[in-house]
Amino acid sequence: MTLVEARGVGRTVELPDGRPLTILSGVDLTVSEGDRVSIVGRSGSGKSTLLNLLGLLDAPTEGELAFLGHDVRRIRSGARDRLRGSEVGFVFQQFNLLPGRTALENVQTPLLYSGGREFWRRERIARDMLERVGLGERLTTKPERLSGGEQQRVAIARALVRKPRLILADEPTGALDLETGAEVMSLIEAVAAETGAALVTITHDATIAARSNRHFLLRGGRLETADAAGASSAVEADVAEAAA
Numbered sequence: 001m002t003l004v005e006a007r008g009v010g011r012t013v014e015l016p017d018g019r020p021l022t023i024l025s026g027v028d029l030t031v032s033e034g035d036r037v038s039i040v041g042r043s044g045s046g047k048s049t050l051l052n053l054l055g056l057l058d059a060p061t062e063g064e065l066a067f068l069g070h071d072v073r074r075i076r077s078g079a080r081d082r083l084r085g086s087e088v089g090f091v092f093q094q095f096n097l098l099p100g101r102t103a104l105e106n107v108q109t110p111l112l113y114s115g116g117r118e119f120w121r122r123e124r125i126a127r128d129m130l131e132r133v134g135l136g137e138r139l140t141t142k143p144e145r146l147s148g149g150e151q152q153r154v155a156i157a158r159a160l161v162r163k164p165r166l167i168l169a170d171e172p173t174g175a176l177d178l179e180t181g182a183e184v185m186s187l188i189e190a191v192a193a194e195t196g197a198a199l200v201t202i203t204h205d206a207t208i209a210a211r212s213n214r215h216f217l218l219r220g221g222r223l224e225t226a227d228a229a230g231a232s233s234a235v236e237a238d239v240a241e242a243a244a
């Protein structure tokens, strides 16, 4: 089933001095249930901007974007927020957990905006999800007392607690060491496989990109299809240039 379909999508913003800045243009991309998509590209190439469009945080300024068959530019903002809340899970590099709130409270947060059964059973559902990510013993621990890998597990539990059909991961392993990063990716992939969700991952790490089965490269705001080797050599070229 097709989740998101972008045809000729672009995004242009207005700079403070009034000049337009085109960040993305001519993007064609279809994401279906069960897909594993990686997007690589150098800093500033438009990766986060694209993820924000796919996740209904922003709307395109050109082209057509359909989410579950709904034309994104025609959905009212309230309906768009509800669709995003139930169908999209975001995982970020910096975890973005609520400080001072326990792991259980953090994971319950998305359920506060859900209706009916999910709302009333939120504590049980959040507890089950934390057990699923291996943190059943840390329910009442606050993020500041957890390691980076554990914080990312809480963030994954929070992102996936409503069983979204689309998981968008923006540098999910960027703040973790190699081994912890690989564990975190395995966990996201396993939970995605259980629900049949699609996973779109932005990364600067060739080993993380290689875990996907569809590879894309963003260059100057344009999305190019790549194979695993092409994505990997683009990442290496970026790393070499950044080090030079």
Ligand SMILES: Nc1ncnc2c1ncn2[C@@H]1O[C@H](COP(=O)(O)OP(=O)(O)OP(=O)(O)O)[C@@H](O)[C@H]1O
Pocket: 013, 014, 015, 021, 023, 041, 042, 043, 044, 045, 046, 047, 048, 049, 050
């Ligand atoms: N609202 C905005 N107003 C002005 N410029 C913007 C806006 N959003 C993004 N940009 C610019 O557009 C470009 C692409 O930004 P984006 O965050 O999508 O890149 P990225 O590929 O995710 O970069 P990184 O890997 O460094 O996170 C950058 O030059 C950024 O400064």
